[in-house]
Each structure stands twice: as structure tokens, then as C-alpha cells.
Amino acid sequence: MNVLIRELSVQDVRNFLIQNPEVIESHLLYNVTTDALESLLTKKRERPLLQLTGQILSKKLACSVESDQQIYERIEELIKIVSRQVDADYYTIYVPRKNLTELCIYRNGEFFEYGPIVKGQTVAAHVAFDKQPLFVENVSMDPRFPKGTGHGGNFEGDVLCLPVILPTDDFIAVVEIVKNELKHPFNTSELKLINTCLGWMAACIHENGLRRIMSAQETLNDFLLESTKHMFIEMTSIDTVVQNVMTFTKELVNADRCSLFLVDDENNELFADIFDEGKKDENGRPLLSKKSKIRFDKNKGIAGFVLRKGSVTTGYKTKNILCMPIATKSKIHGVVEMINSIRSDHFSHMDEHALQMFAVYCALALHYCRLFNLLAQQKAQYRVAMEVIQYHSVCTEEEMEPLLKQPLLPPEEIPPDLTTYYFSGFHFSNVLPQLFIQLVVDMFGRESFEIPKLCRFVLTVRKNYRQVTYHNWLHGFHVAHCVWCIIDQSPDIFSDFEKMALVIAGICHDVDHRGYNNMYFQKLNLPLASLYSTSVMEQHHYKQTVFILHTKGLDIFSHLSASEYKDMLELIREAIMATDLALYFGNQKSIAKSVEEGTFDLADDNMRKKAKALMMTGADLCAICKPWATQKRTVKDLYEEFFMQGDEEKKLGFDPIPMMDRTKQDQIPQQQIGFMDFICIPLYNTLNSILPGTKPLIEACCENRQCWMEVVERAKEEKQTIEEEKQRKEESEEQTEERND
């Protein structure tokens, strides 16, 4: 009989009771106390709650969790419910630690060490190792688990053990549910229930994490808004940006400490001078301290550095680090290092992702801040350079003295043809400043400008012309003089305001010309060409003019109101820009067309503007209308400048245009005729049609054309004579030879 009882299994007993229900009934009635029966009933009533489990779960999990501790609290609450549903005896929650090398048990808000994550010891460690669910029947008999479950090595029963893995692949826990062997084993629906619940739980925890990230994102957006405001309104310093980055990243990933190292590309180093020593301000925000710079080799491990530094200097122990480069596409700006997660014993994938995203904004913030600082520095450098330039480009008091003493020549020394188109400054180069002042005084009266200012102004303009052969101070004077003559010969057309703008534009129109045309700057991609895309030199001449006009002591227009001054500069700008010959063609065509159609009207603002532009071109080319001797001399100087550019281009491997090619000098007379036919004659004809006072210009131009024609003819004749002579010589040599023969 004894032998028979020993061989009975739990299942045999169950089968017997199903077939003999009266046995269990009498047992319950007579052998079990009422209290025990009632507790059994309570348990039994809880079973139908099964279908509500999902609802309870979702409610429990929907509550937001702020820290990892809270996540495990939730898991425990849920596993408690699930275990009851499946009538389990025990459950245990294990948490991976030490970078996934060890497990500890979580129970009632506390963590207890359990053991290493290895195979061949416990069920939980095996599952943590494989990260696969496992069902073990009668665990005490299974040789794979000599140390059994969380309830010891010799526990007899069935074990269901599952890893909790989030959709982000973060492995956060192992859940173990155990049934005593004497109870009924896990059935399929129970296994399904546990699996489903754990699946939902992982999804909810993940969801919760996302919510945490979203709220961090909101804070992040606020920060971005705040820092952008700082940068673009206040243009904050690098220190402020670094402090913002450190404070916010710390909040973002819940780090205990943080550091930020900036890259010093020049010295191949990383450095930091703002430190987090764990202090907080009255609002609980990190209080960072600025200290002397720590520098170290860019290639040395920062983590190692911080570990060393942290433990030696502050006694602070670094347990885990999240380290991220702060980089834009082209440059690594720095490295941010988060030390010791407050939430857990390590930083999660979510932390990493959030920081990765934020690092992009940090990089932009640092990038713009650096750019801003660079810009501010360059601005300061520019100001210093301008001060130096101003010192050297403005005339000294010694240089001024003679003119200040005698701004005007005695009447007998004034060239009699000064007020005619034919005046040539070649023989008056020493007194051109006095002659210019004379013209100004003649046209505007003695009171129009402060004479000492005008003296300083005119000498400084002269100083700012370069010593090139054509586009020099003398050319500037000639153009201003021609403008003066046109105005003088066109009474009641221009206002004093316009006249002043035109005469001053005339004297300044080529200031700082370097003897090269616009094409040269563009072809060689010189800095001036990157500054101005069109009318390169003309824009530069205007800028130089404004620079002179702005300089204290030379500010001849200081008597104007702000708006008058603005208008004056605009008129000067238009006049100087009009000296770009590339703009002339369209202008001439448009005026000639209106004249032909009888619609030209100087009262019309637009046409008036065009007329003034044409007048500036007329003055700029006035050498072509000077007496023949002056014309010849000017062309010689002009071509020397052209050839200098040609020589330069040849040196740089370019092919100069024939006009700038020294080896083609014999073409000059023909080129002059071409220049007149193509540009000057239409120009002065049209100018004459709108400003009849310019008639001497077209006449003189035509006379000079005649002179160039004669040069061409003479050259032809000379060539012919030479050839005839050559031929005659050859023939006579032939005859001599024949005679000798």
C-alpha cells in the first residue's frame, strides 16, 4: 500500500477527485475551517478578473514614470496582478546592472545583488544572457540551473522566465514566475496571458519613455528658442552658449555632472574652462563655474581624462558616461560628456538618441556664436585698418599748409582758358588744387563750402589717386573740369545741389584707380571682384569717395541735413557709377531714341538721371575733345596704362586684347578712329542734342578724328614710300647684278 501511495502523481490525485467529487466535498465540509474556505472563495472570485487585466495594466502603465526606479515599481505592481491571475506561487523581478554583466533583484523598492549574467547557474541569468523567454518544467531536476530560481536551488516546480526588452532594444528586466509542482502546471492560456501582458508592459514603458523624450523635446525647443533669441538679439558669448548647452544637456539626459570640451584646431587640443562641480542656484539649476583653462591633446581619451581628473581633484566618482561629439557637417566643435545617470546605473539608448539630436542644435549654436565672434573680431580689425589707412591717406598739416595759406591763385596766374572745354591741365599740375577751388568758388560762391575743409578735401582726393599713367589725379581734375564747363554752358538746367554732386563726383570718380580695367579684376578673381559683382572699380571709387567725405575735417557736406546728405551721396553714387562705360551704351541708345521721338524731357526724373549719366560719360572721355596736342599726349599715357595691363596679363598666361598688346602699337591711330566712331561721336552728338552747350565737344571730337585719319593716311603713305623705296632698291640691285654679269 505504501508503495502504491509513493507512486501516485499530482495528476493521479486530480483525476481521482474529478471522478469522486464527494471526496473533496466532504473534505471541505469537515476538514477545512470556515476562514480557510472564505479565503479560498475570495481567491476564486478574483479569477474572473482575468479579462480586466489588460485594462488594469494599461491604467497602471499609462501613469507617467519619471525615473527607472518608478519603472520597476510599475513592473512589480503588474507582475503581482498577473501572478495572481495565473495562480503562481512566486514571482521575481531581476534588473540588469553594471553594463549588463550582473543581475540584481528588485523587491519593494529595493535592489539586492543576485549574481552574474552567465549560463549554467540560474534561470534568470540564463534568460538575461540569451534574451529569450524560457519555460522550465520541474526546475530542480534541470541540470542547466544548479542554482535554480530566485527562491533557491532546490525549489521544485515550473518556471516561466521572460526578458523585458523595449522596442528600442533596451533590455531592462527579467521577470520570473514560478508555480509549485503540487499545483496544477501552467496551461497554454496562462502562458499566453503572461506573454501578452509582458508585451504590453514593454510597449507601455517604451511609450512612457517617448513621452519623457517629448517633454524633453519641448524643453529642448524652449531652450533653442531661448538660445536663438540670445544669439540673434544679444549675440551672446561662447561662454553663455557653453553654459546653456551644459545645463540643458544635463537636464535632458538626467546626468549628475557634465562637462563640455571645445576643440582648438590650431593646437590640436581640447579645452574647457567652464566646470560643473555639482553646485546649484536658488532655482535648483546647475551653477557652473568659470576657471582657468584645462587643455589636453585632442587624441587622448576624454573619458579617461575625466575619470582621472574627477577622482583625483574632486573626489567625485565617475560610474557611467555618455559622451557625444558636437559637430556640424564640416567641423567638430566640441565634445559633451554626461557623467553618472541619475535615473539608472547607466545611460539608456533613449538618452543617447535625445542627446544625439540635441547635439546638432548645440553645434549650430556654437557655430553661429563662433561666426559672430569672428565677425566681431574682423570688424574690430577692419576698424583698426581703417584708422591706419585714414592716417596715411589724409593729408598731413604740413602738406596742407601752403594751400590753406593761399587757396586761390592770384587772378593773373589763372590760365585764361580755364573756363573753356579746351583747357589742359598738363602744364598746371602743381596748381590743380587751387584751380579746382577756383572753379568751385566761381560756380557756388565763397560761402558755399568752408574753404579750409575744401582745401583738405581736395588735397586728400589728390593723395588718393595712384601714380598710374592715365587714371590719375590729372584725369580726375580734367573730368571735374569738363563737368564744370558743361554745367556752365547749360544755364538754368541744374540745381546747385545737382551741380555740387556732379562736380564732386567728377573730381572723385576714379579715386584709387589701379590702372587695370574691370575685366582684369574679374578675370583674376581679385578681392575687389568678390566684393562687387558688377562695375567693380566704379563701386570702389564711390566707396573711397564716401570714406573721404566721412572723414572729420574733410567733410565738406557737413552743413547738409541728414536727409540732404543722403540725397547728395545718392547723386554722387549715380554719377560715379555712370562712368562705367559698360552702362553707357544702353543709356545713349535710350536717350537718342527719346530725342528722335521728341519725347525727351529734362523735367522727367528718369530722363534727367539719364542725361546726367551721359554728361558724366562725356566728361570722362573729354580728352578726345581736347586740342590735338593734349589728345595725343593723353592717348600716349592711356595706352601706356593699357600696355602695362597687357604685360601683366601675358605674365599670368592670359592673351591680352590687341588694344592692350604692346606689340600692336601701330594700330593705335586706327583704334582711336574706331573708338570715336563707335563711342565718342554718338555720345557727343546725343549730348549736344540734349545739352546744346556741349557743341564744342562734338566739334573738337570730329576735328581730332580728322587728325587721326591724317595720321593713318601718313602712316599708309610712309609705309608705301618705304615699300617703294625697298622695291626700287631691289630693282637697282638686280640691274647692277645684271650689269656685272
Ligand SMILES: Nc1nc2c(ncn2[C@@H]2O[C@@H]3COP(=O)(O)O[C@H]3[C@H]2O)c(=O)[nH]1
Ligand atoms: N581706345 C581708347 N579708349 C579710351 C580713350 N579714352 C577713354 N577710353 C576708355 O574709355 C574708358 C572710360 O572709362 P575708364 O576711365 O574706366 O577707362 C576708359 C578707357 O578704357 C581713348 O582715347 N581711346
